[in-house]
Amino acid sequence: MSTTIWIILAGALATYLTRIGGHVVLSRFEKIHPRVDAGLRAVPAAVLTAIVAPYAAFFGVAETLTLAIVAVLALFLPALPVFALGWACILGLRYLIG
Template identity: 80%
Template sequence: MSTTIWIILAGGLLTYLTRIGGHIVLSRFERIHPRVEAGLNAVPAAVLTTLVAPAAMNGGPAELAALGAGVLVSFWAGGMMTVFLTAAAVLIVLRNIGI
C-alpha cells in the first residue's frame, strides 16, 4: 500500500481511539464533576470559534458576508444547522460569482 493510504488509516484509527477513549473514561464515573461538565459543554463553542475566527480576521468580502449572514440568521432562526447552511450557501454563491 502507498504511504498515503497508511496515513489515512492511521489517522482514522487514532481518531476513533481518542473518541472511544474519552467515552470509556467518562463512563467509569457515576457522576461527572460540574466543572468537568461545564468544560465539556464549552467544547463545541470553542471548536466553532477556532473555525470562524481565522476567516473573520483574514477573510475577504465573501467570508465576511457569510459570517454576517450567519449572525443574522442566528438571531431569527436560532438553529445551528440553519445558521451553518445559510452561511455556507452565501459563501459558495459569493465565491462562485467572484466576490
C-alpha cells in the same frame, strides 16, 4: 503496502481512539461535574470558531459579514439551521461581492 495506505490507517486509528477515549474516560464517572459538562458543551463552538475566525480576519468582506450574521443567528436558532443559513449566506455574498 504503500506509505499512503499506512498514513490513512494510522489517521483512522488515531481518530477512533480519540473519539472512543473520551467516552471510556467519562463512562467511569457516575456523575459529571457541572463545570466539566459546561466545558464539554463549549468544545464544538470553540472548534468551529477556530476554523472560521481566520477566514473572517484574513480573507474578505463576504466572510466577515457571514461570520457576523451567523453570530446573530446563533443567538436565536438551533445549530443546524444556523449552519445551513451560514452556507447560504457565504455563497450568496461571495456571488454578490466577489
